[in-house]
Amino acid sequence: MPSQMTPAQQTLIDAVRSRFGEKAVTTDPRDIAPWLNDWRGRYFGASPAILSPASRDEVSAIVALAHQARIPLVPQGGNTSMVGGATPPADGSALILSLRRMNRIRSLSPDENLAVAEAGVILPELHDAALSQGRRFPLTLGAKGSATVGGLVSTNAGGTQVLRFGTMRSLVAGVEAVLPDGSVHDGLAALKKDNRGYDINQLLIGAEGTIGVITAASLRLVPAIAARAVAWVALESPHAALALLRSIDMPAIESFEIVPGDSLALVLKHIPGTRAPLEGVHPWHVLIEAVSSEAGGEPPAALLERLLGPALESGLVQDAVIAANETQAEALWRIRDSLSEAERASGPAVQHDISVPVSGMPDFMIDGAAEAERRFPGTHATAFGHLGDGNVHFHVRAPEGMARDLFYAELAPSITALVHDMVVAAGGSISAEHGIGQMKRDELARLGPASRIAMLSAIKSAFDPHGLFNPGKLVLAPTANTP
């Protein structure tokens, strides 16, 4: 909820208003309210004001003032965090630092395949700008048109196109940021080689605004898509899916998403207008997208036919269909993108965004699901998503008839602890693409190892000794909020 202002906060807000105008300050509780909670409705914060600088220098000045007054700031872009990473603390001690007014694309060079976008640019705008120059920014998310460049960089976002071009980390050529004391890091120059010591840009990517706030990024572009084809393939197991991926692995394959049979059944049951892509019932499916970037090469549909033919003949693939047109292709993607919605319609579930080494993923999907169901009788565990990235969304649905509140309060934390323990045992990560935020902070600390947590704390302390940037997220500052 909007909260009472302390005198120090009032002084800061007055200074910002007088230097940068009314647009830079929001104090009406009705305008603040939408930005105090995460969009999934799990975290509820409080803050008396949103500060909205319009330029890097305004960010720098505001941060310097907040630093002097020891007032914490919560950087915020589209507020689409999956882990409560942009929600202010509930005690009202922090102000929200919105980057949404910094929404210019400063430059876009098709020759250099680079765009420089400010933190507040939303992803669809970046896509459109690149497309207008015959280029593409290849990172795409399933939903949420409001995710911003600053948030995407700060969380090293992933998505459904990582297979070929990698996560944000691979797509960021330079970073501009303001540090907790107000100083500016200008790392925007897109140098392909730069060995001047510790890579500050890499440190800021994925740091969730806890040691610096991203104000702009240089982003790599790739050639625009000339044509695409989408196939829906039925297989016996995740092992068969991985074998298929390895047999067809080439740059034209941009997506390879695995979907269990029962998840497909939920979509067909709950999402109006969907229909099964293949006849019969199959235990596993993959959605494969192939693209071509220049006219004249092998058409993607022909490529998929050529690649899938031998797999059908050998029995590795049970059945397959290639979308005959864009409408059919969209229908296949709609199934993939509706998995979470269909699951929500069917009852409560606890979700985990996890990764393990790719080669270990098929075993993890089968054995991990079986173990979760064994340990928590009546639950139903499924995993789906980015098999080729070693990243699935591992969901455990509540036992039939169990009350929602009881499930989330009593069972879900134990289920999560089990899933995370299994991930660690498999050499994986408890956060593949969503980050840590406040949701996974304590689990990260629990699972360590201690040397990793010590390093995270040491970095946090070195950059933000007073614990002023995005307090309570990722890792606790050892000396949080000391004056």
Added chain:
Amino acid sequence: MPSQMTPAQQTLIDAVRSRFGEKAVTTDPRDIAPWLNDWRGRYFGASPAILSPASRDEVSAIVALAHQARIPLVPQGGNTSMVGGATPPADGSALILSLRRMNRIRSLSPDENLAVAEAGVILPELHDAALSQGRRFPLTLGAKGSATVGGLVSTNAGGTQVLRFGTMRSLVAGVEAVLPDGSVHDGLAALKKDNRGYDINQLLIGAEGTIGVITAASLRLVPAIAARAVAWVALESPHAALALLRSIDMPAIESFEIVPGDSLALVLKHIPGTRAPLEGVHPWHVLIEAVSSEAGGEPPAALLERLLGPALESGLVQDAVIAANETQAEALWRIRDSLSEAERASGPAVQHDISVPVSGMPDFMIDGAAEAERRFPGTHATAFGHLGDGNVHFHVRAPEGMARDLFYAELAPSITALVHDMVVAAGGSISAEHGIGQMKRDELARLGPASRIAMLSAIKSAFDPHGLFNPGKLVLAPTANTP
């Protein structure tokens, strides 16, 4: 030179010998001597002993002992640093920590396109191991067969194949390291997605052993080369070369090295058995290598012909030849790889490994060279190398007849300061691929900006508060060597 031992050093050495055997300790001055100087003969250090652990756990134990005794360590692989990065301090205070006994390739999976190599594995061994499995580790250096994996990772090495596959940073999928207190960072698991906070692996890559010593790395492999073709192309200017690169930019093009006419002339004059690839004299040249990784695709020579044809017709290219066989291809590469040797044969020169944004490089090459020659009459400035990476080696030769010592003592530092100032003005980096070491440490501090140096110092202090790891390199520890 080998130096006298302090009692604390003696105690440490005795402990290492008793726990890990004679092989783990070298104290004979004759055996130590070759490892006290850099291979270019610029830096001369002293140390009473080399410690040579054979495993990660031995490294960890030795580092913990040194940490307790506050004895500095200088990690060393092949000792091929170009910037004095592996030479111990001259006061004998540090011991050398050699990783050369850790020379196993722990695993190599062609399915996963991954190899896990220990720090002491030398690059040719890694190449051979990958090749034996139908794969390739694509980073190659001009010379020096003794560079090790640990050094390559610690310096984020580059080379002549960066255009397609990037520097070491792009090729490292995981890092194992021992931190200054002896604790182990196990980041070897090759997770394609891992968002558990600040990326420790990225921080250790390129850190020059100042905050941790790399003990092993997971490395990405790519398909082996099926065929290659090499072209030698004459052009009017670096601008024409960049225009050519952009017109032919595609994955098959792996090298694009620019060579000025006068550098070619020096090679032809000083390197026996070399001959001009083209008739006539041309102001600029590029060497282009195209490869194919699977039989059946367009042969690289045909590809180069197809790509270069229009450029010849339009006049962008003055003349071009494609090597008809491997012998001719090797002869073209020999010219490129002999540039530094030919220059050395012609007299003293001061060399700079610098980068600027790719689009700014042609202007920098022309204007920067003219400015250097204007400011230092009689000198001759040339730049050659990795145009497509925005990285050239910018060399300034002494005025004819000037004594070597006079040039290096009097003129060279001023020339270097000018070149670095021009690089900073162009938004570039004073170290593109060689690192900072001790050679560029003070220039880095001079050129800042202050916020960058403050961040480097903060990181160094956070990881190595006592200044025990590779002292004097990269950035000075604020509290170096306090007990």
